[in-house]
Amino acid sequence: MILEVAILDIKQNQEQEFEKAFNRAQKIISSLNGYVSHQLQKCIEKKNRYILLVNWETLEDHTVGFRESKEYQEWRALLHHFYEPLPEVEHYQNVFNNPL
Amino acid sequence: MILEVAILDIKQNQEQEFEKAFNRAQKIISSLNGYVSHQLQKCIEKKNRYILLVNWETLEDHTVGFRESKEYQEWRALLHHFYEPLPEVEHYQNVFNNPL
Numbered sequence: 001m002i003l004e005v006a007i008l009d010i011k012q013n014q015e016q017e018f019e020k021a022f023n024r025a026q027k028i029i030s031s032l033n034g035y036v037s038h039q040l041q042k043c044i045e046k047k048n049r050y051i052l053l054v055n056w057e058t059l060e061d062h063t064v065g066f067r068e069s070k071e072y073q074e075w076r077a078l079l080h081h082f083y084e085p086l087p088e089v090e091h092y093q094n095v096f097n098n099p100l
Numbered sequence: 101m102i103l104e105v106a107i108l109d110i111k112q113n114q115e116q117e118f119e120k121a122f123n124r125a126q127k128i129i130s131s132l133n134g135y136v137s138h139q140l141q142k143c144i145e146k147k148n149r150y151i152l153l154v155n156w157e158t159l160e161d162h163t164v165g166f167r168e169s170k171e172y173q174e175w176r177a178l179l180h181h182f183y184e185p186l187p188e189v190e191h192y193q194n195v196f197n198n199p200l
Contacts, residue, residue, distance in 0.1 A: 041103050041192035092141035
């Protein structure tokens with residue numbers, strides 16, 4: 001399993017609109033091949049910062065399956081205009097976890 | 101519940117030693133008041149990068165309970181010399197997640 005991590009910095013005072021748009025957008029990823037689970041969490045120290053964590057079965061489920069899909073175009077249209085700057089997305093693999 | 105997030109950049113070629121030290125250090129946090137769960141994951145795109153995700157019951161369980169404990173001194177001694185730069189630690193609160 002692969003963890004996608006994106007730190008999302010939202011344009012000033014657009015947090016509420018972003019959360020509404022994300023609530024719609026999350027239905028897009030949840031339906032895709034290889035999608036396992038996701039979380040959107042809001043930063044306590046920086047009020048316009050969020051972290052998006054998505055578990056995918058494989059790296060390619062995200063980088064190919066999702067990013068080359070028509071659903072990705074909808075996702076972008078809903079969300080990308082909130083970001084400043086555009087986020088750098090990284091992928092991680094588990095080393096240790098507890099509980100399993 | 102609060103999610104502690106730290107992106108950890110490890111000095112070049114010290115990844116294996118860091119993982120060994122983390123394997124010992126994780127027993128320290130797992131025993132503390134307010135600790136819920138943790139994951140250490142390794143970045144695919146940057147080989148010396150990790151992400152540490154720790155769930156705590158409250159913010160203070162981490163920022164006061166842990167950081168002012170004698171256990172934190174052990175944690176620092178085991179891990180901090182691997183970091184370059186010292187990580188910025190942030191805390192997040194859930195907005196959306198799926199599955200619950």
